[in-house]
Amino acid sequence: MYKVKKYSQGTFSWADNSSTNTAAAKTFYEKVMGWGANDVPMGEGQVYTLFQCDGADAAGLGPMQPEMVAAGVPSNWTSYVTVDDVDAMTAKVKKLGGTVIAEPFDVFDNGRMTVLQDPTGATVALWQPNTHIGAGVVNKPGAMSWNELYTRDVAKARDFYGTLLGWTFQKVEGMEYYTIQNNGRMNGGIMELSPEWGDAPSHWMVYFSVEDVDKTAEAIKANGGTLHGDIMDAGGIGRFVLADDPSGAAAAYIQLDAPDSWSN
Numbered sequence: 001m002y003k004v005k006k007y008s009q010g011t012f013s014w015a016d017n018s019s020t021n022t023a024a025a026k027t028f029y030e031k032v033m034g035w036g037a038n039d040v041p042m043g044e045g046q047v048y049t050l051f052q053c054d055g056a057d058a059a060g061l062g063p064m065q066p067e068m069v070a071a072g073v074p075s076n077w078t079s080y081v082t083v084d085d086v087d088a089m090t091a092k093v094k095k096l097g098g099t100v101i102a103e104p105f106d107v108f109d110n111g112r113m114t115v116l117q118d119p120t121g122a123t124v125a126l127w128q129p130n131t132h133i134g135a136g137v138v139n140k141p142g143a144m145s146w147n148e149l150y151t152r153d154v155a156k157a158r159d160f161y162g163t164l165l166g167w168t169f170q171k172v173e174g175m176e177y178y179t180i181q182n183n184g185r186m187n188g189g190i191m192e193l194s195p196e197w198g199d200a201p202s203h204w205m206v207y208f209s210v211e212d213v214d215k216t217a218e219a220i221k222a223n224g225g226t227l228h229g230d231i232m233d234a235g236g237i238g239r240f241v242l243a244d245d246p247s248g249a250a251a252a253y254i255q256l257d258a259p260d261s262w263s264n
Contacts, residue, residue, distance in 0.1 A: 077249050
């Protein structure tokens with residue numbers, strides 16, 4: 001009930017970690033998330049790791065490009081959104097005031113992708129699948145379950161993504177938070193960066209579902225990760241904690257009260 005065979009246009013479908021220390025990151029996620037790992041040679045001595053949950057691909061890990069390391073870019077997770085035509089969408093990004101960080105390129109025969117920065121400064125990837133749809137499992141413990149945009153301009157972000165991807169939004173009563181709707185399915189959220197975030201830039205955060213968030217928090221600390229504050233309540237949805245892996249890549253880990261099933 002959590003296995004995926006296809007993602008529709010506009011749906012979050014993958015997340016991968018660009019790391020300054022892939023060996024440490026791989027060990028961390030194997031221990032904290034219980035993931036299996038399938039290492040795929042990428043040429044020039046590089047390896048891309050496909051983390052697996054229940055025999056299905058769940059997330060990815062690869063080395064950060066040398067020029068990014070030299071520029072001081074920290075390790076980070078990137079969220080991917082499935083699209084039907086990545087080249088057409090890239091042209092649309094430019095017209096809507098976004099910035100194309102990487103022009104469309106093929107990833108072997110797996111698919112075609114681009115990386116963009118929205119007008120509020122957050123980075124996200126667009127993925128046109130071929131042989132690899134993205135994550136083969138979602139929502140259950142060990143799988144990606146949510147993607148959330150933290151931004152200082154919620155209205156501008158909604159305008160951009162709504163026009164680009166056809167997303168619609170529903171405001172959560174009592175807070176500056178909008179859920180993202182795509183083809184009738186809940187597809188993530190947008191949250192205003194509060195003063196407590198200091199000078200943090202706009203960014204997307206990936207959430208991974210876990211069986212027991214208290215045990216996960218302890219495992220994060222025991223394996224070289226760093227918690228960002230205490231475990232928090234997600235308003236009847238579950239409990240979660242934000243944390244960095246040993247190389248500094250931030251993600252959220254959530255224990256869902258009632259994970260949504262998936263049907264293609």
